[in-house]
Structure formats: structure tokens, C-alpha cells
Amino acid sequence: MLALVVEDDQDYASIIEYTLKRGGHEVVVALTSSAALNFCRRKRPELVLLDVRLPDGSGYELCKALRQSNPDLPMLFLSSMDSPAAIVEGLQQGADDYLTKPFHPSELLARVSAIVRRSGRSAPGAERTARRIETSGFVVDLDECRAHYLGRDLQCTPTEIEILAELLSYPGEVLSYQFLTNKIWGYTNVHDSTMLKGHVSALRRKLREANVPDRLVQTVHNVGYTFMPEMDGE
Amino acid sequence: MRLAVVESGDMAAEVFSFAARNQSHSVVQLRSIDQLLQPLPFSPAAVAVFDSGRPVIDARTIATVRQALPEAAMVVVSQADSFEHRAQLLRAGAHDVVRQPVDPFELLLKLSVWSARSNADESSELKVELSDLMVDAERYRATKNGQPLNLTPLELRILYCLAAHSPNLTPAERLLSFGWGMLEDPDTSLIRTHVCHIRRKLEKAGGKAFSIKSKHTLGYILTIEP
Numbered sequence: 481m482l483a484l485v486v487e488d489d490q491d492y493a494s495i496i497e498y499t500l501k502r503g504g505h506e507v508v509v510a511l512t513s514s515a516a517l518n519f520c521r522r523k524r525p526e527l528v529l530l531d532v533r534l535p536d537g538s539g540y541e542l543c544k545a546l547r548q549s550n551p552d553l554p555m556l557f558l559s560s561m562d563s564p565a566a567i568v569e570g571l572q573q574g575a576d577d578y579l580t581k582p583f584h585p586s587e588l589l590a591r592v593s594a595i596v597r598r599s600g601r602s603a604p605g606a607e608r609t610a611r612r613i614e615t616s617g618f619v620v621d622l623d624e625c626r627a628h629y630l631g632r633d634l635q636c637t638p639t640e641i642e643i644l645a646e647l648l649s650y651p652g653e654v655l656s657y658q659f660l661t662n663k664i665w666g667y668t669n670v671h672d673s674t675m676l677k678g679h680v681s682a683l684r685r686k687l688r689e690a691n692v693p694d695r696l697v698q699t700v701h702n703v704g705y706t707f708m709p710e711m712d713g714e
Numbered sequence: 715m716r717l718a719v720v721e722s723g724d725m726a727a728e729v730f731s732f733a734a735r736n737q738s739h740s741v742v743q744l745r746s747i748d749q750l751l752q753p754l755p756f757s758p759a760a761v762a763v764f765d766s767g768r769p770v771i772d773a774r775t776i777a778t779v780r781q782a783l784p785e786a787a788m789v790v791v792s793q794a795d796s797f798e799h800r801a802q803l804l805r806a807g808a809h810d811v812v813r814q815p816v817d818p819f820e821l822l823l824k825l826s827v828w829s830a831r832s833n834a835d836e837s838s839e840l841k842v843e844l845s846d847l848m849v850d851a852e853r854y855r856a857t858k859n860g861q862p863l864n865l866t867p868l869e870l871r872i873l874y875c876l877a878a879h880s881p882n883l884t885p886a887e888r889l890l891s892f893g894w895g896m897l898e899d900p901d902t903s904l905i906r907t908h909v910c911h912i913r914r915k916l917e918k919a920g921g922k923a924f925s926i927k928s929k930h931t932l933g934y935i936l937t938i939e940p
Contacts, residue, residue: 491733491819498732502725582817585725665904674866674907 481596484525485509486516486542487558488535492581496529496558499585501662503592513537520546525553527596530575532559532566540573547574554595558583613648616696616709620645629690639664640683643676647697647707656704680705715739715826716840718758718786720747722766726791726814730762733818735895740840740851743891747771750779755878755892756840760787760825763808767793773806780807787828791816842877845938846921849874859921868893869912872905876912876926876936885933909934 483505487493490511497507508525510516513534519525528546532539543555557570562580570578576595579588613620619628620641627634627641636644642664646655657673664676684697698706717739721727727743734741742754747763761783765771771790779788790803790811800811809828812821840851849856851874856863865873875892876884889905890896909926916924923939 491736494736495729495733495818499725499729502728582815582820584815585729587815589725674868674911675904678907 481526482506482508482523483527483529483592484516484519486511486513486528486530486534486539488512488531488533495585496588499588500529500592502585503589505592511535513539513542516542517545520549524550527592528553528555529558529592530555532557532561532570540569543570543573543575552599554592554599556591556595558588613645615648615651617692618644618648620648629687629692632690634686634690636683636686637679639679640686643679643683647705651707651709654700654704654706660704715822715829716756716759717741717825718744718750718754718761720744720750720761720763722746722764722768724764724766724791726816727762727764730764730816730818730821731895734822737819737822739822741895742888743895745887747775747779751782753879753882755875755888758783758786759829761789762821762825763788763790765790765792765794770794770799771803773802776803776806776808785832787825787832789821789825791821840874842874844877844880844924844936847877847916847924849877858916858919861919863915863919865912865915869908869915872908873912873936876934880936883929883933883935886931887933889933905934
């Protein structure tokens with residue numbers, strides 16, 4: 481589930497992001513109200529966590545604007561303002577819940593699950609079981625833990641399948657070593673790509689054996705990897 | 715600050731360790747309070763004990779830790795409500811006993827101030843010397859036979875941990891905690907590749923011969939060859 485965290489305190493933003501990722505969510509952090517609105521114009525978050533005090537406006541106004549454009553969007557305030565008036569105002573502006581800082585990470589995840597459940601959206605686990613990616617001749621089924629290219633089983637390990645699925649999910653975008661390490665293993669403070677490179681090397685060998693053109697999965701030197709889908713007619 | 719966090723399976727503790735690492739503190743994560751009495755990669759200047767309540771950490775345990783780490787700043791994050799219990803832990807040597815939920819940044823600030831006041835953070839640095847091998851985890855430097863080892867940051871942390879425990883066994887869990895910052899679902903196969911690279915770099919540097927032996931499912935031992 482894609483969660484948007486609107487929080488100007490970077491220390492707090494990082495621990496909220498860490499907690500949500502541990503709960504199986506994808507997270508995007510916006511430091512300002514305008515960055516959050518910009519993001520919502522381009523993508524549709526499935527959950528929003530927002531602070532009340534933001535550098536370029538009030539979280540209440542942001543909440544109201546998001547609620548007007550998306551009546552079903554689950555929203556939760558996460559703020560150090562703990563007066564009943566602040567909580568009431570947050571809920572009146574359209575938030576589904578209000579949690580005060582400091583918070584226990586398990587409570588945050590429980591409240592997020594509850595508001596997502598109430599909104600009728602699927603939990604991250606449920607979403608994952610239905611994940612199947614079909615593009616450019618590849619069929620990757622994360623539920624079955626299988627990957628095929630033009631009907632041929634690639635015989636990949638679960639880690640290789642996850643790496644392939646990530647690459648296929650972002651066609652044309654460069655995925656950094658750190659992004660992939662974080663997505664596959666959940667490590668946020670590892671600045672070493674040796675482990676990832678080993679798995680990508682094994683994945684490439686298997687792709688080559690299945691006659692997948694080398695140009696589909698490309699290395700961006702010192703940055704990461706990218707999946708370049710074939711254009712029609714190629 | 716050199717910080718030991720007794721996590722006891724509490725997610726708040728895991729987030730606290732993450733926040734501490736983000737603020738550039740050196741962190742070792744432990745599963746239980748008993749592990750504070752075992753050899754660690756460093757002597758902690760501060761200790762945060764997250765009490766899971768199963769069983770509740772008692773005053774005697776805190777007194778034992780206080781005896782082993784007389785200088786360390788120590789905070790117990792407790793789930794127990796009773797004033798009497800909090801008072802017992804304070805009398806036994808805890809600097810503070812706080813209730814959940816805690817603000818990780820406030821807790822880090824308190825521990826930093828208390829450890830600086832007791833000079834516990836100056837008692838030793840994150841540097842180990844074994845024969846012609848020197849590993850300085852604070853300055854990210856490692857030399858052998860007078861030559862720089864050119865280790866990646868992860869390899870350097872692993873080698874530091876091995877050298878700090880040498881000639882004893884370094885548990886795989888400790889390497890994962892110090893290297894990757896993870897205690898949950900540790901996958902020990904992660905370490906193998908990095909140890910292999912470290913072995914190669916040690917050998918290439920020449921000088922005194924070192925060996926890193928694997929003890930299946932337990933961990934690794936760094937020793938100087940006779």
C-alpha cells in the first residue's frame with residue numbers, strides 16, 4: 481500500500497517511514513504541504529499520514545484539500561499537539577484518526593490497519609498475494625514464486641524473483657542499489673552493493689540462458705539497474 | 715555515543731536503534747539483558763533497556779548490569795505502572811525509568827547528556843589492534859602490515875566486530891546487529907560473502923597471517939595463525 485507521509489521533521493519522518501515499511505507499506509515522504517499536493521497530482525497514495533504544523537501551511541488545510549479531492553482516502557494525523565481542541569479540529573477537517581507523538585510504532589501500525597480496514601481497502605499482505613506482473617514477455621508471479629519469459633521457466637530463486645519484479649514494476653526508471661537493497665531485504669543503512677550485485681549477476685545468467693535480450697536489464701554504472709522495455713515494432 | 719539497546723522483541727526498541735544509527739551513534743542491539751554481561755564489540759557508554767514484561771526486569775538484574783558497567787548511562791523503558799517498581803530500578807542503578815510510548819530523540823538526548831557527564835564515552839574508542847592489524851570503526855580506517863585495507867564500510871564493521879571479540883567466537887547475531895543493524899530474522903548467509911572478501915583483503919596485505927574460521931550456525935572466530 482502506497483503511504484504518503486507529510487512531516488517536516490526529518491528525524492521523525494525517517495522513523496515513521498521505517499515503521500510503515502516494517503508494516504509492509506511503500507512510503508513516500510513529503511516535507512511540505514505543497515510537495516504533498518504535487519505528489520497527489522501525479523500519483524494516488526492509498527494512505528496519508530500528516531503532521532499538523534507544516535512549514536508552508538497547516539496540516540488541517542492540507543487534510544481538507546485532500547479530503548475534497550478524494551473522499552475515501554484514509555488519513556491519519558500524527559502530531560505532538562495533544563490538546564482535545566487540536567484533535568477535534570483534525571477529525572473535523574476529515575482525518576480518520578489522530579495519534580499524538582510520541583507514539584508506539586506498534587500502535588501506529590494497528591491504527592493504520594484499522595483505518596485502512598474501515599475504508600475497505602486491502603491490507604498490504606492481501607495486496608501482495610495478488611501481485612502478478614506481465615510485461616515484455618515476462619510473467620512474474622510473486623505469490624507462486626515463479627518467473628517465466630515467453631513461457632519458459634527462468635528457474636529463479638525467491639530473491640532473484642523479487643529483484644526482477646522490482647525492475648519490471650518501474651520500466652525505464654533507474655533503481656539505485658540502495659533502493660533495491662531496501663526493497664528486497666529491508667535494510668536501510670547498508671551502503672554496500674556486493675550482495676545485490678551477486679544476485680543480479682545470477683539473475684542475468686538465467687535470463688541469458690532463457691534468451692532474454694541483454695538490453696532489457698541494464699546496469700547504470702555506480703547507480704543501479706534499469707529495466708528498458710522493448711518498444712512496439714522492435 | 716556507544717549505545718547498547720536491549721530490544722526484547724519490542725518494535726519501539728527496534729525503531730529506537732534505527733533512530734540512534736541515523737544520528738550516527740554506534741549501536742549494538744541485544745535480545746536480552748543477560749547479553750549485556752557478555753563480550754560486546756565495545757564497552758557501551760549508554761544502555762537502553764526495553765522491558766517486554768516477560769518476565770519483568772527486576773532490581774537485582776539492573777544492579778548486576780550497573781556493577782558490570784559502572785559508568786554507563788542507563789534508562790529502562792518499562793511497561794510496569796507501579797511507582798514502587800520504578801523506585802526499585804532507580805535505586806538499583808538506572809538513571810531513569812520511563813513509560814511507553816517514548817520519544818526516541820528525547821531518550822537519545824538524555825542518554826548522550828548523561829554519558830558525557832560521566833565521561834563514559836571517553837573511556838575507550840572504537841579501535842582494536844591485533845598484532846599488525848588495526849581497525850578503527852569510528853574513523854573508518856583499517857590497516858594491516860602498515861597498508862590500508864580498502865574495506866567497504868560494511869566489511870570494516872564486520873572486521874571490527876571480529877577483532878573486538880578475538881580470540882573468542884563472535885556470534886553471527888552480533889555481526890548482523892553491528893553490520894546491518896538487524897536482529898529480527900537474521901539471515902546468516904549474508905555474512906559469508908563479506909567474510910570471504912575480508913579474508914582475501916587480509917591475505918593480500920601480507921604480514922602476520924590471520925584466519926577467520928566459521929563455526930557453523932554459531933558465528934566466526936578471528937585468530938592470528940601461529
